[in-house]
Amino acid sequence: MAQKSKKQPWERSLQASAHWRGWGLSEHYGKVRLKLQFPAGTGIASASATLPYPWAENSIQPVQGLLTRIYGPVMEGGVTLKAAISDVLAVSDHKADEVVTPWPGIITAFKDYKLTQGNRIAETTFDSSYGRYLNVALVHLQGRKAAQTGKELTRRVLAHPRVNQKPGIKQGEELKPWIEMPKSRLECCLALKKFLEYAVAEHRQPQTFLIGEKDYLELRGADGKRRKKAVLTDEQVLELIRLLPKTWGNVVKISRVFGVRPWEISFIALATNDAGEPQLRVTKGKTYTTRGGVKEETEPRWLEAVAVDGTTFDLEENWDQLTLPPTVSGKTLGAFLRRLPYWQQLVAEYEARGEWLRPYSFRDTFSVRAHGYAIDDTMIAAALGHSVEVHHRSYRTSEWKGVRSAFAQASSKRN
Structure with a gap:
């Protein structure tokens, strides 16, 4: 017969908080459960x-403090245990229900908050940025x-074993735990x-679930080195x-x-610019959140x-006749590219040199080639639809072949 695990001293102290006859404390799904049991005829339910x-x-x-304050009202029979x-x-009946909301309910409420009241992010963004971690939590x-x-909790989630759940030959394959992926x-x-x-703030979970700044910095570890982005040659693109x-x-x-984001292709239209000339235009801007949360x-x-090897494929002239897929996004484009053995070969080649x-x-x-034209970076950033700060921080602006060429040209002019 299996022996029950020995109680810790603090568990005995916690249970001793309910020291009155008929009052008892036990663990219930990680929480403290209070149970009152009285013989029939005592008049107390x-x-x-x-x-x-x-x-x-x-x-x-x-x-101890809570039990001391509710003992009198409950034993006098004037209020129910829940009301006491x-x-x-000092919460309403609705908030009292929230106090004992199961964790799945809190996750559902948090998702609703993020989608409708907080940053109002898309559901797909929630799933990728929060959902997969909360499912493990x-x-x-x-x-x-x-x-x-x-x-x-965070330590456990970071170290939680993971397997590939996508259908295919790699389904069930062991993946790195998140703690090994910066x-x-x-x-x-x-x-x-x-x-x-x-x-803690909305569902009255204990303050012990808050993560202090020191612990947070320890848990998240050092930032991973940013991967260098690949730049394709014109021959590879063709x-x-x-x-x-x-x-x-x-x-x-x-x-x-044009250096557009894949999803922007659905919002490109031919219009007349301020010079009276036809020009393609992205009609919808990218949504972002300011530091103030707006x-x-x-x-x-x-x-x-x-141009790609001297050609723009007459895209502007033939825009209204172009045939495009029903849905264009980075995800759908990536799905088609990954089917190509040639793309797989390029991925491997670039990865071998750390790109x-x-x-x-x-x-x-597009960014690197535009910089090769010696166009001002402010103009390139405007053409790409982001700030100069974002451009410098997140985009490739050169490759060594271009650097060598620029210095060679400068040297020849001096000589």
Whole structure:
């Protein structure tokens, strides 16, 4: 017969808080559960309630204080156990329900808040930036061995074993835990920190779930080195266009010649500029959040062309006749590119020299080629639809071949 695990001294102290006859405390899914049991005929109804405190040593004092204050009203029979707890916590009936909201309910409420009241992010953004981490966190917030602090929870989530769940030959393949992936580790820590702050502030979860600045810096670790982005040659771009179906070949042409974001292709229209000339224009700006938390949108912009091996494919002249896929995004473009053995070969070649090739690389290639024309970086940033600060921080502006050429030209002029 299996022996029950020995109770810790603090557990005995916590249970001793309910020292009156008929009053008892136990652990219930990581929380403190209060149960009242009285013999028939005493005139006092038996009842139970989950208290808003974790089954942890630091709950001893607040639990003692709460029980001391509700004992009299409950034993006098004037109020129910739930009402007495609500009165002491000075919350409404609705808030009292929130006190014992299961963690899945808090995650649902947090998602609704982020989608409709907070930054008003898209559902896909929530799933990638929060959802995948909260799904794992839920595993460690429930059960008899539930995490009791924010720091403990974050450590468990970061080290949680992962496997590839996407259908295909790699399904079930072991993946690195997030703690070994600097970018994901940082994103995970930030997501859990924000979620737990919400849980404490809005659902009266214990303060122990808050992650202090010192612990947060320790958990997130050092920032990973930013990967160098790949820049495609004109020959590589032309080969990709040749190998792709016509509609997706047109997407690559537009992405490379005008440096647009893939999703912006659906919002390009031919219009008349202030010089009275026809010119392509992105009619919808990119939505972003300011440091003050306000959502804003960049201005629509006119598109400028950077030729591929001397050609712009007459995109502007033939815009209304171009055939395009029904839906264009970085994800859909990437799906078609990954089917090409040639793209797979390029990815491997660039990775071997420490560079990152992805659909967005057409945009970085536009940036480098535009800088090769000696165009002012302010103008290039405007053509790409972002600030100069973002341009310098996030985009390739040169490659060694161009650097060598520029210095050689400068040297020849001096001689």
